[in-house]
Amino acid sequence: MTLKVYLSGEIHTDWREQITQGAASLDVSFNSPITHHESSDDCGVRILGAESDKYWHDHKGAMVNAIRTRKGITDADVVVVRFGDKYKQWNAAFDAGFAAALGKSLIVLHGPEHQHPLKEVDAAALAVAEEPSQVVEILRYVLNGDLPG
Numbered sequence: 001m002t003l004k005v006y007l008s009g010e011i012h013t014d015w016r017e018q019i020t021q022g023a024a025s026l027d028v029s030f031n032s033p034i035t036h037h038e039s040s041d042d043c044g045v046r047i048l049g050a051e052s053d054k055y056w057h058d059h060k061g062a063m064v065n066a067i068r069t070r071k072g073i074t075d076a077d078v079v080v081v082r083f084g085d086k087y088k089q090w091n092a093a094f095d096a097g098f099a100a101a102l103g104k105s106l107i108v109l110h111g112p113e114h115q116h117p118l119k120e121v122d123a124a125a126l127a128v129a130e131e132p133s134q135v136v137e138i139l140r141y142v143l144n145g146d147l148p149g
Contacts (some may be wrong), residue, residue: 006076006099007032008069009092011086015109015132017089019080022136024129026143031072033065040065052122073099078142083110083118094122100124 005028007016020030034040034051044060049056069091073079079099081092099106108125109132110118129135137148 001027002141003028003078003139004076004086005030005080005081005139006019007082008073008095008099009080009082009089009109011035012084012086014086015082021080022133026136026139028116028139028143029099031076031114031132033069033072051131060138069095070098073104074102074103076104078105078139080107081121083108083114085111085113096121096124107138109135 003026005019005023007019007030011033014138016032016035019056021086023030034043041058041061043063044062045051045057047064048060051060073095076099081096081099083089083092096106106125107127107129108118108122109129112129115122129137129138140146140148
């Protein structure tokens, strides 16, 4: 069985690479949002035309990016949403809620310092991991029934 996994959330660390490399021997395909910050921010105006107002500039980008995000989450078997330390990831909270509303298997990934602020998001998840390696082990178990160590 091939597992389709959508990796959403924080874009400032290498957590996606850790998961994709760790799962290289598994029958998993990965998808994610555009993680190049400037491309993500500017896609709307680069495709649909410039905006003099920053609100509309951001709005166009958000709407174009939402097409990719909705498609990726809808097609996924498992959605992993990472909340990082440095920035507030409001889009990650939306993605987690959207995935949960669609009945997707949701794995939330964050450090212990976010347990309280993310308690409602965590409650919607089937698993809450603190490290990318734990996500890999969940995928390995789901696909093969293998436990670590």
